[in-house]
Amino acid sequence: MSSPKSNKPKIVNGPGGYILQDVPHLVDYLPDLPTYPNPLQDNPAYSVVKQYFVDADDSVPEKIVVHKDGPRGVHFRRAGPRQKVYFESDEVHACIVTCGGLCPGLNTVIREIVSSLSCMYGVKRILGIDGGYRGFYAKNTIPLNSKVVNDIHKRGGTILGTSRGGHDTTKIVDSIQDRGINQVYIIGGDGTQRGASVIFEEIRRRGLKVAVVGIPKTIDNDIPVIDKSFGFDTAVEEAQRAINAAHVEAESNENGIGFVKLMGRYSGFIAMYATLASRDVDCCLIPESPFYLEGEGGLLEFIEKRIKENGHMVIVLAEGAGQELMSKSMESSTDASGNKLLKDVGLWLSQSIKDYFKKINMVMNLKYIDPTYMIRAVPSNASDNVYCTLLAQSAVHGAMAGYTGYTSGLVHGRQTYIPFYRITEKQNNVVITDRMWARLLSSTNQPSFLGPKDVAAEEKKEMPEKPTLDGGNCDGVVDIPPVTKEITK
Ligand SMILES: Nc1ncnc2c1ncn2[C@@H]1O[C@H](COP(=O)(O)OP(=O)(O)O)[C@@H](O)[C@H]1O
């Protein structure tokens, strides 16, 4: 590093176009910190594992498919326990906060952070922050231990409470400093990770020995880089119940339409995967894929055709789809976090379909199902529970090893530490020029509703990512000059 207090990205270049987008470490700005042997080395559960500690040079590639002659590309630091830790067990005072909307698995992550800290590292002081970011300065804290969290993974929601808005960096860091907290675990979506990033910057500016760790939570699966977010699987599974009901209703009524509205503010992943899983869906509409109602090739014409062919149909709609079609006069506002509040496209589209069938004088029975909050208020399923457990353990190993300013995330099935700027720089969206969307279109046999102009616009948006050999401006997204160092082996 060129400057210990530098807030520039840590980039390490290696042979063959290898780039490590590294995460900050406490010694970047506190170079004289002592280290201690990892207490896990004496833990009987791990003594049989051949190589339990992760090699310091292990990294995970961002892109797993590479061309024969292409550069090795961007990598992230592999997560896991390290031989040396930068905190003594008695010294650790950790806190956990959950922010933003609910997501299945929040309680599992809380439980496993507490268990990992206490069972693996012998930590005794763990606080829950009540009600999101504002809880740091406006609410009481909740003492956490293995007993308190023992069966919380069986419940939906978050035992800590959550909120939007209320991010006041100075007040939050003052509270962290005043309470003597030195590990901060922040569970939340894109907004939360942005908040975590500024908390980390302020902590580094003040020169505090405090590790700041983000754990990505988003039911919309809109966080970039990671394979998928926890709770997503559960949400998709839960959505099946609504789609099944819509199918039963549609089949049982004359010219029945089962219409399901699912979550997805800007990203249509839940709708897309729920559709692919179900196989009963005739049409899936997502925010990324524009559509139009009237005229040749429009949605209404397609619905009429499908009803005439099959006698029934199922439509799945993500809440952010078709927002631009609704009346401009319907005022839109924002929530406490500044997220745009959407107009109810489900009710609007249902009415438009009803009006159309009335106009063409054709019998039609539309049943509208809105399971929005039902798919996220449930406890996580088995596979999400395992995912949450590994995620929480990785987060704790990283903080104990002195890493900070990172989001713990799964990349190609491997746990990694990802610098905040990679998580917050853009949103993960369904790319409608990718194969996955084509698979969906062929599974539902719906038209793409796209004109050549829309396709050209999509192709322009999706410029291929080109990791550079010299580490400068990687993927064209890091606009601050990176701190680079060479590795030669
Ligand atoms: N750019 C930002 N800087 C600091 N804090 C932010 C930022 N964006 C959102 N937050 C805070 O993060 C928390 C959660 O954000 P929100 O967008 O509601 O949910 P999510 O994290 O799930 O996307 C809120 O308390 C909000 O104030």
Ligand SMILES: O=P(O)(O)OC[C@H]1O[C@](O)(COP(=O)(O)O)[C@@H](O)[C@@H]1O
């Ligand atoms: O009504 P709320 O609680 O604000 O939540 C609704 C929104 O939460 C979301 O699930 C996304 O929330 P997050 O960004 O917090 O993950 C959207 O799909 C939905 O519009």
Ligand SMILES: [Mg+2]
């Ligand atoms: Mg969000």
